[in-house]
Structures are given as C-alpha cells and as structure tokens.
Amino acid sequence: MTSLNLLDLAWSPLGQGHCHHQFQLREANLHVQAGEFVGLIGPNGSGKTSLLRCAYRFSKPQQGEVQLAHQNVWKQSPRWCAQRIAVVLQEFPDAFGLTVQEVVAMGRTPHKGLFDGDTRHDRAIAREALESVGLLGFEEHAFATLSGGEKQRVILARALAQQPQLLILDEPTNHLDPRYQLELLQRVKRLGIGTLASIHDLNLAAAFCDRLYVLDHGRIVASGTPGEVLTVELLRNVFGVEALIDAHPLSGYPRITWITQP
C-alpha cells in the first residue's frame, strides 16, 4: 500500500527542452515496498540527492512518474505528500531561534488546519518522537545551540512526529559519531516504515539495508541485496577503488575492507 515507485524517471536541472544526454538522471526505476529499508549508493555527483528530490516531490521529473501508494505524486497536493512522506536532509534548516520542542512539533503541521494549535495528541506524538531519538529533556534547548549530531536526531524526531508512510533520508549519518550512526540506523530500521536513504558508508549500507540501488552518472547500474550488489568488480567499476569483501563474522552481511596505497 505505501510503496514508492519511480518509473523510468529522467530529470535535468535545465528543465524542459534539452537533449537526452543532458539528463542528470536517466531511466531510473526504483521501488520501495512498505516496511523495506532501501539504500541508495554511488559516488559523489552520481545523482543520489537529485533522485531523492524527485522522490519527495521537490524536483519534477521531465520524464517518467513518481508514485506513492500507486498515486502519481505530481497529481496530488504538496500537503497530501507531506502527510505521507517525511524527509531528513543533510543540511539543517535555519530554525530561527526555535526550541527543540518547536522544531519537532513542526512535524505535525501537515496533519493540522491552518489555525489549529497543538492538541494533547500532537504533544504526545512529539514527545514520543523525541524519546525515540534519545532526546527527552532537550525540549527547551535552542535548536541552534545543539551539536551537529543532536540536530540530526531532532530533525529525525520531527520526521517521526509527521507519522509518515515513507521516510527519505539524505546521508542521515553524516554528522554522527559511530555510536549514533549505528543507533540512528537501528532506530530507523526498527520503525518498520518504508525507507529510502542515501548512504556513503558502504559497510553501514550493507549492515542495515534490505536492498541497495547503485547510481553512477545518473543511471541505476545495479540493484539487489547487499550481498548481490557489493562486489569487488562493482566497487572497482563504479567507485574506482579496490577492496576485499568477505562475510561479517557475526552477522554474515558483506564486509568491505578498503585496500589503500601506503
């Protein structure tokens, strides 16, 4: 029901009226089933952020279709999408002096009328969201004074307060130390919401994602389980790096060891 489908998507920042080779994204087909954690990997500039922007109805594709629950998102209102899709981006919005509580409460906006205040129900959801990212007690802190990692967790709490059917994360572990990288991904996975996340750390992607899509120069060049996708050849051809790949001794998922030059 909540699945996301990108069907033959093509997108260019130049808009309409350009040649086929100018598309930054081409022939992109991608699916996220309800409850599935799907990772998007690829080198810098390969088109991950561009694809996510199409998926959350920010960039309008010139070709193809973005469907959520089998509805074309561009035939639905922005509010319809905001009630169903929550987004956690790399950059934090300027919170204009808002407290943590106020930032998280913004997650309830798509579910309320223009002049509605926060109900007890809204406050309970916001509290639960803050609790789930381990930030109970931070409600009155000014968002601007938090560390990068704390801000990231507040933004995730705001996304959870939105009670979305689909979560889109652009490099969610960017600002986090190893403990919080693991905690955040575990938390997201446990939510059981359909999730599409761009992830640079391929070992984290291997550990947490049910399936991966690999972007290279705007095209999806591989997809499948981490075990199917993360091969020595793919890392060489797409990322231009050499690596050893074996099975993680505890969990069995692919473990990548980079081969570095002295």
Ligand SMILES: Nc1ncnc2c1ncn2[C@@H]1O[C@H](COP(=O)(O)OP(=O)(O)OP(=O)(O)O)[C@@H](O)[C@H]1O
């Ligand atoms: N609005 C835009 N105008 C012009 N070029 C753009 C625009 N958005 C993206 N691009 C270009 O599209 C290409 C893909 O960018 P994108 O940010 O999607 O890559 P990415 O895979 O997310 O990269 P990174 O891993 O570095 O974050 C880049 O060459 C980028 O410069």
